[in-house]
Structure formats: structure tokens, C-alpha cells
Amino acid sequence: MSVITIERKVLEKNDLVAADNRGRLGRHGIFCINLVSSPGAGKTRLLERTLESLVPTVRVQVIEGDVQTDLDAQRVSRYAVPVVQIVTHGACHLEAQLVRDALDQLPLEDADLLVIENVGNLVCPASFDLGEAIKVVVVSTTEGDDKPLKYPAMFRRAAALVINKTDLLPYVDCDLAVLRTHARQVNPDLEVFETSCRTGAGIEEWCTWLRRHVQNR
Amino acid sequence: MHELGIAQSILEIAREHVPSEDVGRVALIRVRLGPLCGVVGDSLAFCFEALVSDSPFPGARLVIEAVPLVGRCLDCNRTVESTEWIPSCPHCLAGRLQIERGDDLSVSQIELSDPPAEAS
Numbered sequence A: 001m002s003v004i005t006i007e008r009k010v011l012e013k014n015d016l017v018a019a020d021n022r023g024r025l026g027r028h029g030i031f032c033i034n035l036v037s038s039p040g041a042g043k044t045r046l047l048e049r050t051l052e053s054l055v056p057t058v059r060v061q062v063i064e065g066d067v068q069t070d071l072d073a074q075r076v077s078r079y080a081v082p083v084v085q086i087v088t089h090g091a092c093h094l095e096a097q098l099v100r101d102a103l104d105q106l107p108l109e110d111a112d113l114l115v116i117e118n119v120g121n122l123v124c125p126a127s128f129d130l131g132e133a134i135k136v137v138v139v140s141t142t143e144g145d146d147k148p149l150k151y152p153a154m155f156r157r158a159a160a161l162v163i164n165k166t167d168l169l170p171y172v173d174c175d176l177a178v179l180r181t182h183a184r185q186v187n188p189d190l191e192v193f194e195t196s197c198r199t200g201a202g203i204e205e206w207c208t209w210l211r212r213h214v215q216n217r
Numbered sequence B: 001m002h003e004l005g006i007a008q009s010i011l012e013i014a015r016e017h018v019p020s021e022d023v024g025r026v027a028l029i030r031v032r033l034g035p036l037c038g039v040v041g042d043s044l045a046f047c048f049e050a051l052v053s054d055s056p057f058p059g060a061r062l063v064i065e066a067v068p069l070v071g072r073c074l075d076c077n078r079t080v081e082s083t084e085w086i087p088s089c090p091h092c093l094a095g096r097l098q099i100e101r102g103d104d105l106s107v108s109q110i111e112l113s114d115p116p117a118e119a120s
Helices: A012-027 A043-054 A071-077 A096-103 A152-157 A166-171 A176-186 A203-215 B003-017 B020-025 B041-052
Strands: A002-009 A031-037 A060-066 A083-087 A113-117 A134-140 A160-164 A191-194 B026-033 B061-066 B069-073 B079-082 B097-101 B105-112
Touching: A002 A012, A002 B003, A012 A096, A031 A043, A031 A203, A043 A060, A043 A071, A043 A113, A043 A160, A043 A203, A060 A071, A060 A096, A071 A083, A083 A096, A134 A152, A152 A176, A160 A176, A176 A191, A191 A203, B003 B026, B003 B041, B003 B105, B020 B026, B026 B041, B041 B061
Parallel strands: A031 A113, A031 A134, A060 A083, A060 A113, A134 A160, A160 A191, B026 B061
Antiparallel strands: A002 B105, B026 B105, B069 B079, B069 B097
């Protein structure tokens, strides 16, 4: 029996392409966020609210990832921002190569902020670096307050948490204080926002934070 | 369910590290998995089984080594080690953890069976 000892990260190829994407975005001076959540938490609505606030002061471009359809790209294109839809045809997450191909289709010289909306899934997208500056995880109050404990890998890798659908709090069993505690337990550095995309509550705080990151990039 | 792609990557990495003449001797591939890597060991083993029969080394087995999560409690300052994800410090039962390691997802070793004895 002979042994070959290697230490190779399984996702090395993805990480190399992600590093390449990161370098490319850096050269264009673009701040990039990877927006993740379970399906239906409100990523696209949050993105629409964000576009309402930031455009045109901040030049935003968008990459949409979905298993099927370009419905999200259609929604985003109403805000007159460049958008590329990636359809994964069944795959549960975006990979760096898909983002690289999408970057080729965007006028990067005219962007300050790139938002990548990942496939709705709190598990798989955690493992795949896309080249973003930060991950932002969205949870909705209807999902309960235990999500951070159930999906720690994702919350651990995120820089910010947006708790969405706060307008529904009177009707659901979700304790915001408990949700915050659970989130900080997994990731003590997590920045936490509370929003209702329906009423607009909290959107300005989130956008102010994001705008500051874009300015300091 | 991204374990299929992960299993494929493991086979590709193994292929890159084994000289062509030794491909038929690959007996075992060792991988390291941390509790926070986002990959489920059982699913990975299942996907590996599904792919390995059509790989250059159909007889290879996958051995998954679970490596522990290592961290420090921000409240009692003690070091924490666990092979499973834990949400809070097991010493003081309350503290928040600063996790330093636990994302491991790597191929560590490939074992080759002995070549057939030369005919004398």
C-alpha cells in the first residue's frame, strides 16, 4: 500500500474563479453583495426596495440566479438597471463560473454596486464563494426565530442579516429578540436590520448602511 | 443537494494527483469534513458511490474524516472543540462562540494498493 498525501480544498476550482471575479470587480471599483435566503423570504422585494432608494445616485447592476424562469430579472429590469438572469436548470446554488459568465454580459465600467441574488436556499450557497465582498442573508418573520441555529454555516459567513416581513409580527410566532440572539450566537459580528418591504419600515437604515459600504469600497 | 458536484470534484482532484500508470491501483480517497462546511457526509458518500463506478478508479472507497469545529467562548474565554455544530459554549452553557475552524472540505490522502507482483 502506498499513500499520496495531498491537501487540496475540494472547492479549489470554484475558489480560484471566485478570486478572479473578486479581482475583476475590484479593478472596476465595484462593491458586490451576494444576497441569500430560503425561498420566499423576500430577497427580490428587498432588492426592488433597495433599487428604489439607491438608483440613480448609486449605479447598481444585478445578477439574478433562479432554478427556472427569468421572472426576477423582469421585475428588476423595471428599475432601468442592467440585469443578467442565470437559470441553473435544477442546480440549487450559483457557482463562481456562472457569475464570471454573467459578468461578461454586464457593463461593469458603469457600476458602483453589484447585487447577486442567489438561488433561494440556505444550505448549498453557503459553500460557494462567488467573488462577492459580503454575503447578506435575509430571513422573514414567518420562518420563525430559529433559522440561524438550523443553518449556521450560512449565518456564519454572512456580514449582515435582514429580518424581513416585520409587518407580519402580530400574526406569527417569531420573537425578534430571540432571533437576534440566535443570529449573534452563530455570528457575533453580524449586522442586523429589521425591514418590512411591504410598508417600507427599516428600508432606509439598511440602504444607508449599504450606501456607506459602497462609498468606502 | 450540491454533494453530487462535490463528489465529482473529489474524483477530479484524485485523478490529477495519481500518475496515469497507477490509476488502476487507487483503493481509497480520504476527505476531511468540518461540521460547518455545508456538506452532509452521508449524502456525499451516496453521491460518490453513484459516480465512482464510471470513474477511472471504480474500486476506490471514500473515507470521510470528521474534523472538529474549534473555537473560543467570548464570555468564559475557554477553547471549545466539537465534532458537531454547537450553538453555544458547552462549558459555561451560555457564551457565544468565536469559531476559528470548522469549514474544512478537503481531499487529504489517496491510498494505492500494491502493484501486482512481477512474474518471475
